[in-house]
Each structure stands twice: as C-alpha cells, then as structure tokens.
Amino acid sequence: MKLFQNRLSRFAFPILIITIIFTTSIIAQSKDEVGKSPWGPDDEIGTLNMMNESSQLSILSKISSGKVYDLSVEYFVGMPSFHSLGDPSYQYWLTHTPHGTVVDNPNNLGESMNKKVSYTGDAISMYTHMGTHIDALNHFGLNGKIWNGFTPEKYLGDKGWKKTGAETIPPIIARGVLIDIPAYKNATALEKNYRINSDDLKGALKKQNVSLKEGDVVVIRTGQAAYYENADKYLDNYPGINLDAVKWLVEEKKIMLLGADNLSFEAFPPEREDNWVPVHTYLLAEKGVMFIEQMYLEELAKDKVYEFAFISASLKLRGASAAPMRPLAFPIGNIINN
Structure with a gap:
C-alpha cells in the first residue's frame, strides 16, 4: 500500500502543478x-x-x-477600410463644380454670375x-x-x-x-x-x-x-x-x-x-x-x-x-x- 501511495504521489504532484497553472491562467483571463x-x-x-x-x-x-x-x-x-466588418468605406463626391451643381442657380445669383465665379464644393462619408x-x-x-x-x-x-x-x-x-x-x-x-x-x-x-x-x-x-x-x-x-x-x-x-x-x-x-x-x-x-x-x-x-x-x-x-x-x-x- 505504501509503495502504491509513493507512486501515486509522483504522478499527483505534476498533475497538481499543471492544474494550478491552468487554473491561474483561466482566472487571469477571466478577471479583466x-x-x-x-x-x-x-x-x-x-x-x-x-x-x-x-x-x-x-x-x-x-x-x-x-x-x-x-x-x-x-x-x-x-x-x-473595415468594410468587411460592415463599416462604410471612404466615399467622396462633388456637390458643386464649374460645370454645374446639384442645385440649379445656387444662391439665386443668376446664370452670368455663376459662370463668372467658379464654384467647387464636395462631400465625404466614412467610418x-x-x-x-x-x-x-x-x-x-x-x-x-x-x-x-x-x-x-x-x-x-x-x-x-x-x-x-x-x-x-x-x-x-x-x-x-x-x-x-x-x-x-x-x-x-x-x-x-x-x-x-x-x-x-x-x-x-x-x-x-x-x-x-x-x-x-x-x-x-x-x-x-x-x-x-x-x-x-x-x-x-x-x-x-x-x-x-x-x-x-x-x-x-x-x-x-x-x-x-x-x-x-x-x-x-x-x-x-x-x-x-x-x-x-x-x-x-x-x-x-x-x-x-x-x-x-x-x-x-x-x-x-x-x-x-x-x-x-x-x-x-x-x-x-x-x-x-x-x-x-x-x-x-x-x-x-x-
């Protein structure tokens, strides 16, 4: 019986150490x-x-x-970008250019004024x-x-x-x-x-x-x-x-x-x-x-x-x-x- 206990203790100690290390690791990760x-x-x-x-x-x-x-x-x-996660990519577009704008006759200035003053404006959207x-x-x-x-x-x-x-x-x-x-x-x-x-x-x-x-x-x-x-x-x-x-x-x-x-x-x-x-x-x-x-x-x-x-x-x-x-x-x- 004593021989069996000695053999058991040789196996039990390393197992105990492994268990302690594993448990400590789990606790450390779960206490964030x-x-x-x-x-x-x-x-x-x-x-x-x-x-x-x-x-x-x-x-x-x-x-x-x-x-x-x-x-x-x-x-x-x-x-x-992070578009694969569902987030929008970077987008850019012009809202006003010398060739035309998204709004006809901006500021009600008239055709001649809009031709004289070149107007460029733009917008972006992004994550x-x-x-x-x-x-x-x-x-x-x-x-x-x-x-x-x-x-x-x-x-x-x-x-x-x-x-x-x-x-x-x-x-x-x-x-x-x-x-x-x-x-x-x-x-x-x-x-x-x-x-x-x-x-x-x-x-x-x-x-x-x-x-x-x-x-x-x-x-x-x-x-x-x-x-x-x-x-x-x-x-x-x-x-x-x-x-x-x-x-x-x-x-x-x-x-x-x-x-x-x-x-x-x-x-x-x-x-x-x-x-x-x-x-x-x-x-x-x-x-x-x-x-x-x-x-x-x-x-x-x-x-x-x-x-x-x-x-x-x-x-x-x-x-x-x-x-x-x-x-x-x-x-x-x-x-x-x-």
Missing part, C-alpha cells in the same frame, strides 16, 4: 475589468492627463530644426476609424463598461457616448519617440502576423541609443505604411504589437500615448482565445491609454529621427469612438540625460 481613473471619477482622457503646460513648454523649447514630418496618410476612394486616427477611450470596453466604469445604460445615447467621446481629446504636445522595429531586425518591413514583443522594443531602443521617459508618445514602425496605397496588401495579415510589449510600455515605462503604422495597432489573429482584441481592451478599458493607428512613419525612419516634439490635434467629433488626426514631428536635440 475596466480601470478606475487615478484622476477622478469624471476623468474622460486617461493618461493624457500626464500633460501640463510646463511639460508642453519644455518640449517645445527643445525643437532643434524647422523641418516638419507629417505622420499622417492621405484619404482617397479605395483606401484601406471614423480610417486613415490616421486616434482611438477614444469608449472604443472598446470590458463586461459592459468602458474606461472609468462608465456604462452604456447611463452614458450611451443614440448620438454617441456622453462620456469619453472624441471631442474630449485635447491637443497633444509631448516628447515623441520612434521605435523602428524593421531597422532593428535589418529588414524593410516585418513579416506577416509578426507580434512585436518587449524584447524587440528594448533591442531597438538600445540600437537607436534612445531611452524612454514617463509621459512619452511612443510610435512604432512595422513598415506596413509602405503598402498603404495597395489596400489588399496593407490589410493582409499585418504585423503588430503584442500584450507583453504594451504592458512593458505602460506599466514599466509609463508612456502617455502610443501609435503605429499598421491598420489596427495589435497583431491578428488574437493571441488570446477569450478576447479578440486584448491589446485594445488592455490599453483603452483597463489603463486609459489611447493610441493612434495608420500612421506614416517612413520619412521619420529614413532620416533616423528617433526623438522629436510630437504635436497633434484631432477633430472634435462629439460622442465618437475615434477621430481623424494629423500628427506632426519636429526634431529635437538630445534630451536623454536632461
């Missing part, structure tokens, strides 16, 4: 909850509260060049998550709530969210840092579905001789922007960042804002079975960290501008889950040890 803001119960902008007038003036004073890098892409018919845009904190939540515990029952109306809408996002001025992952790997672009991890970020920063600071705006290059004019290629199994990497950036380095040049920031297919956008929910719902998608970082990378003054503002779309943005980068001097 929205974060409560350290900036108070009414906070709607999360980590953007890290900015203040002093920090903004400080970074502006370090601009060392008049050269401006435009970190946004163009909008055009046929551009990459808010197209082109270079910033995701608002209401974009993704967990268990029926969004950042800071706001609920749809109380704060979601037929004209959008009454909390954390894109109109609440302030103009952003901060130190920006480019992390060029393809350059670190001696490649022009990352492989399909590649998941950028924290070791990649650390290795690239070391190679670039750049350190991160609390309150930074960190933009990550995958190389995907080079395919932006070819929507099929841009959308095809694009690389992105993984959960390990964003946790390192947020929890250890305490960055303020993130961005990348791919379609949807994180890599797909999802790395977790219980959440199809774990990076989105971690950043937006749990930590109150917004991020910018579909950026253009090629010129910045080409010139090896790894530190810069990041200046941007987004459209004040009331209640929206995202808004178009045109970020700009101004090179700064070496401020690593300042």
Whole structure:
C-alpha cells in the first residue's frame, strides 16, 4: 500500500502543478475589468492627463530644426477600410463644380454670375476609424463598461457616448519617440502576423541609443505604411504589437500615448482565445491609454529621427469612438540625460 501511495504521489504532484497553472491562467483571463481613473471619477482622457503646460513648454523649447514630418496618410476612394466588418468605406463626391451643381442657380445669383465665379464644393462619408486616427477611450470596453466604469445604460445615447467621446481629446504636445522595429531586425518591413514583443522594443531602443521617459508618445514602425496605397496588401495579415510589449510600455515605462503604422495597432489573429482584441481592451478599458493607428512613419525612419516634439490635434467629433488626426514631428536635440 505504501509503495502504491509513493507512486501515486509522483504522478499527483505534476498533475497538481499543471492544474494550478491552468487554473491561474483561466482566472487571469477571466478577471479583466475596466480601470478606475487615478484622476477622478469624471476623468474622460486617461493618461493624457500626464500633460501640463510646463511639460508642453519644455518640449517645445527643445525643437532643434524647422523641418516638419507629417505622420499622417492621405484619404482617397479605395483606401484601406473595415468594410468587411460592415463599416462604410471612404466615399467622396462633388456637390458643386464649374460645370454645374446639384442645385440649379445656387444662391439665386443668376446664370452670368455663376459662370463668372467658379464654384467647387464636395462631400465625404466614412467610418471614423480610417486613415490616421486616434482611438477614444469608449472604443472598446470590458463586461459592459468602458474606461472609468462608465456604462452604456447611463452614458450611451443614440448620438454617441456622453462620456469619453472624441471631442474630449485635447491637443497633444509631448516628447515623441520612434521605435523602428524593421531597422532593428535589418529588414524593410516585418513579416506577416509578426507580434512585436518587449524584447524587440528594448533591442531597438538600445540600437537607436534612445531611452524612454514617463509621459512619452511612443510610435512604432512595422513598415506596413509602405503598402498603404495597395489596400489588399496593407490589410493582409499585418504585423503588430503584442500584450507583453504594451504592458512593458505602460506599466514599466509609463508612456502617455502610443501609435503605429499598421491598420489596427495589435497583431491578428488574437493571441488570446477569450478576447479578440486584448491589446485594445488592455490599453483603452483597463489603463486609459489611447493610441493612434495608420500612421506614416517612413520619412521619420529614413532620416533616423528617433526623438522629436510630437504635436497633434484631432477633430472634435462629439460622442465618437475615434477621430481623424494629423500628427506632426519636429526634431529635437538630445534630451536623454536632461
């Protein structure tokens, strides 16, 4: 009997360890909850509260060049979109041209005046998550709530969210840092579905001789922007960042804002079975960290501008889950040890 018990214990212990690990993993995945803001119960902008007038003036004073890098892409018919999910693609049409308008005799000015004054007007329609845009904190939540515990029952109306809408996002001025992952790997672009991890970020920063600071705006290059004019290629199994990497950036380095040049920031297919956008929910719902998608970082990378003054503002779309943005980068001097 004693021999049987000894043999049983040899099998039971490893099984117990496996069971504990499995159970711990399941519990860790099932306890995802929205974060409560350290900036108070009414906070709607999360980590953007890290900015203040002093920090903004400080970074502006370090601009060392008049050269401006435009970190946004163009909008055009046929551009990459989420139409496969049911969201509208970008549409553009003319409402007034020198050859005619949708309304006869606009403003009742008469034929001679309308011939003399050439009049061009146009209109667009689109999904808010197209082109270079910033995701608002209401974009993704967990268990029926969004950042800071706001609920749809109380704060979601037929004209959008009454909390954390894109109109609440302030103009952003901060130190920006480019992390060029393809350059670190001696490649022009990352492989399909590649998941950028924290070791990649650390290795690239070391190679670039750049350190991160609390309150930074960190933009990550995958190389995907080079395919932006070819929507099929841009959308095809694009690389992105993984959960390990964003946790390192947020929890250890305490960055303020993130961005990348791919379609949807994180890599797909999802790395977790219980959440199809774990990076989105971690950043937006749990930590109150917004991020910018579909950026253009090629010129910045080409010139090896790894530190810069990041200046941007987004459209004040009331209640929206995202808004178009045109970020700009101004090179700064070496401020690593300042």
